[in-house]
Amino acid sequence: MVKRKDDVTLQEEALASQIPEFTETPQEEVHVPEKISSRILNRNQVDEEEMADFEKRTNATGLGENIFAKAEARDGWIAIDRRLLGERDFYYPEDWQFLVRPATVEVVRNWSMLDETNGNSIDDVFNEILKYCLSIKSNTGVKTWQSINNWDRFFFVLLIREYTFVQGESKVEFFEECPYCEAEVKFNLDCQALMYDLPDDEVKRYYDRENRVWVIDPADFEIPAERALYLYNPTVEKDANIKAWLIAEYQENNKKKFDPVFIKFLPWLCAKISKDVPSARVQIRKAEMTFKSWDTEMFSFMNDVLKNISVTPSTNISAICPACGEEAVTRLRFPDGVGALFNVVNRRKKFGTK
Numbered sequence: 001m002v003k004r005k006d007d008v009t010l011q012e013e014a015l016a017s018q019i020p021e022f023t024e025t026p027q028e029e030v031h032v033p034e035k036i037s038s039r040i041l042n043r044n045q046v047d048e049e050e051m052a053d054f055e056k057r058t059n060a061t062g063l064g065e066n067i068f069a070k071a072e073a074r075d076g077w078i079a080i081d082r083r084l085l086g087e088r089d090f091y092y093p094e095d096w097q098f099l100v101r102p103a104t105v106e107v108v109r110n111w112s113m114l115d116e117t118n119g120n121s122i123d124d125v126f127n128e129i130l131k132y133c134l135s136i137k138s139n140t141g142v143k144t145w146q147s148i149n150n151w152d153r154f155f156f157v158l159l160i161r162e163y164t165f166v167q168g169e170s171k172v173e174f175f176e177e178c179p180y181c182e183a184e185v186k187f188n189l190d191c192q193a194l195m196y197d198l199p200d201d202e203v204k205r206y207y208d209r210e211n212r213v214w215v216i217d218p219a220d221f222e223i224p225a226e227r228a229l230y231l232y233n234p235t236v237e238k239d240a241n242i243k244a245w246l247i248a249e250y251q252e253n254n255k256k257k258f259d260p261v262f263i264k265f266l267p268w269l270c271a272k273i274s275k276d277v278p279s280a281r282v283q284i285r286k287a288e289m290t291f292k293s294w295d296t297e298m299f300s301f302m303n304d305v306l307k308n309i310s311v312t313p314s315t316n317i318s319a320i321c322p323a324c325g326e327e328a329v330t331r332l333r334f335p336d337g338v339g340a341l342f343n344v345v346n347r348r349k350k351f352g353t354k
């Protein structure tokens with residue numbers, strides 16, 4: 001492994017884990033639950049009857065009780081009810097079907113190699129889990145697991161985790177006081193507790209669901225432009241290939257410096273970025289030419305667009321208060337570290353103290 005620092009490490013970490021914990025400075029240890037902000041999505045409301053009907057029709061499953069009822073089928077792939085994605089479901093074509101299976105021994109073995117202080121290590125281990133345990137089917141065939149939007153990566157990791165520990169072993173929970181009625185609220189870190197800052201409804205009409213692309217004509221906003229702009233969802237695949245390109249550029253071009261603003265736009269500007277570095281270079285150079293052609297007005301417009309169409313994972317998670325029924329929110333954290341997520345050791349008697 002070549003030792004790299006500075007720019008490229010920062011870029012990699014920015015592309016790495018979608019867990020905000022590792023990209024933000026840790027906050028103070030006192031956690032006061034906050035009232036929910038109006039822009040943050042509420043928990044996904046799934047109609048129980050509708051859910052039961054869906055399961056009957058598709059043999060798919062939701063979470064918790066439903067998965068438990070199908071525990072005997074755990075070894076195989078199981079179709080996931082897309083409504084678990086909440087509003088983020090909109091950012092996938094309608095014919096996609098997500099399938100998960102429990103983490104295998106190999107995956108758990110790799111998990112034990114996790115270096116929690118290193119964003120890249122977390123990145124690798126998360127990808128490893130998804131590689132083995134997530135599959136996507138569509139009308140045109142199987143899609144790579146890397147086709148998921150990068151903001152959903154942690155969601156799918158948690159989903160697989162819940163499926164792996166069907167009986168609720170290894171829960172990540174903590175308790176806090178409800179900000180509305182002061183009752184005790186249990187926060188359980190599961191895929192339904194995650195929160196996201198989402199695009200407003202009024203901009204959604206610019207999104208082409210089938211092709212996973214935002215089509216925006218600057219002329220509609222009084223900005224002279226010859227043609228409409230196409231902005232493609234950032235995927236786990238593009239992130240990985242951008243990372244490979246960054247490393248290659250850095251190593252081959254005398255510790256090349258990267259423009260972080262361009263890197264932020266890059267995944268949106270390319271429909272695809274090749275795994276093959278020479279091809280990626282051509283694609284990225286084209287995107288860079290577009291990026292550099294923007295004048296101040298255009299750049300400022302594009303910056304607004306990106307702010308409005310991005311799905312941003314929140315640093316908070318939510319839970320419903322059992323006493324007053326309100327939604328309480330607290331900061332996402334891992335009381336026993338990220339390593340505890342797939343930790344199976346605590347199910348048996350511990351050997352030694354280390």
Ligand SMILES: [Zn+2]
Nearest residue numbers: 178181321324
């Ligand atoms: Zn309450």
